[in-house]
Amino acid sequence: SVxxxxxxxxxxxxNPTGGFLVMVASTANLLSSxxxxxxxxxxxxxxxxxxxxxxxxxxxxDWVVGASVPTLLLLCILPPALRLFLRPRVNYTQLSRExxxxxxxxxQVSSNELKLCGTLLTxxxxxxxxxxxxxxATVVAYMAIVVLTLLDVLTWDDIVKNYKAWDTFFWxxxxxxxxxxxxxxxxxxxxxxxxxxSLHESSxxxxxxxxxxxxxxxxxxxxxxxxxxxxxxxxxxAAGNILGCPPKLLTILIxxxxxxxxxxxxxxxGSVAIYASCGYxxxxxxxxxxxxxxxxxxxxxxxxxxxxxxxxxxx
Numbered sequence: 001s002v003x004x005x006x007x008x009x010x011x012x013x014x015n016p017t018g019g020f021l022v023m024v025a026s027t028a029n030l031l032s033s034x035x036x037x038x039x040x041x042x043x044x045x046x047x048x049x050x051x052x053x054x055x056x057x058x059x060x061x062d063w064v065v066g067a068s069v070p071t072l073l074l075l076c077i078l079p080p081a082l083r084l085f086l087r088p089r090v091n092y093t094q095l096s097r098e099x100x101x102x103x104x105x106x107x108q109v110s111s112n113e114l115k116l117c118g119t120l121l122t123x124x125x126x127x128x129x130x131x132x133x134x135x136x137a138t139v140v141a142y143m144a145i146v147v148l149t150l151l152d153v154l155t156w157d158d159i160v161k162n163y164k165a166w167d168t169f170f171w172x173x174x175x176x177x178x179x180x181x182x183x184x185x186x187x188x189x190x191x192x193x194x195x196x197x198s199l200h201e202s203s204x205x206x207x208x209x210x211x212x213x214x215x216x217x218x219x220x221x222x223x224x225x226x227x228x229x230x231x232x233x234x235x236x237x238a239a240g241n242i243l244g245c246p247p248k249l250l251t252i253l254i255x256x257x258x259x260x261x262x263x264x265x266x267x268x269x270g271s272v273a274i275y276a277s278c279g280y281x282x283x284x285x286x287x288x289x290x291x292x293x294x295x296x297x298x299x300x301x302x303x304x305x306x307x308x309x310x311x312x313x314x315x
Contacts, residue, residue: 192235
């Protein structure tokens with residue numbers, strides 16, 4: 001890995017270089033998830049809710065076109081911004097020497113590596129095509145573990161000893177259950193109705209931006225992006241429909257912010273939790289960097305993004 005090539009101690013606590021790498025990887029994962037309707041499990045739910053409430057078709061092409069300009073710009077801007085905040089120290093001479101050494105030692109691709117690549121590609125196909133295959137993403141992940149174990153790519157000891165994954169599994173499941181209860185008890189519907197009542201005197205554009213901001217920061221209440229979408233996308237779309245918000249504008253904002261809001265906390269989704277568990281950044285510092293990243297994301301979305309959607313005629 002890149003961290004190993006930089007000779008960063010994985011048990012040495014906070015490290016600005018390791019922190020920069022995990023923050024960039026985590027943020028890039030969230031941004032790329034917002035770029036396509038197939039990017040994460042909650043995206044098709046956003047499109048489905050928009051269709052049922054606004055009566056519009058917001059398919060793959062609309063999603064990519066709408067998300068492309070602000071997302072690609074953020075992918076270029078956020079890494080340098082994080083570098084400015086974290087100030088990683090990299091010995092490029094050592095890194096270059098290590099890369100050459102590892103390249104010489106790699107040798108031919110092993111059979112286990114080919115098996116792993118084949119399994120991962122199959123998982124990607126099943127995840128992207130989950131609406132057609134009817135197989136839940138979690139089931140696909142479990143199937144992959146079973147296949148890799150049967151093919152001797154993983155051993156049972158590898159699975160049992162991965163304590164960080166088990167730790168994440170148990171406490172993340174607890175937060176997801178709490179999020180589901182928020183919806184079941186009617187808390188999310190109450191929030192949607194309250195928002196529409198408090199904004200009824202504002203213009204549709206102001207209402208759209210306010211709803212988008214509220215949706216973004218409501219991610220603090222959740223430990224799962226998908227749970228956030230399931231709980232809040234419908235109520236926020238319903239509030240937007242009552243307030244006369246431009247349908248495609250509100251849809252693309254909710255679509256982007258569903259994934260991008262994951263930068264706010266170190267427990268927003270499984271992949272972020274795994275990056276955060278590396279220990280290179282303390283949790284308080286992760287929250288601070290997440291808030292700073294959020295400011296950049298909202299600034300670009302509400303400036304460049306709004307201009308792009310105006311050109312597209314979405315409001």
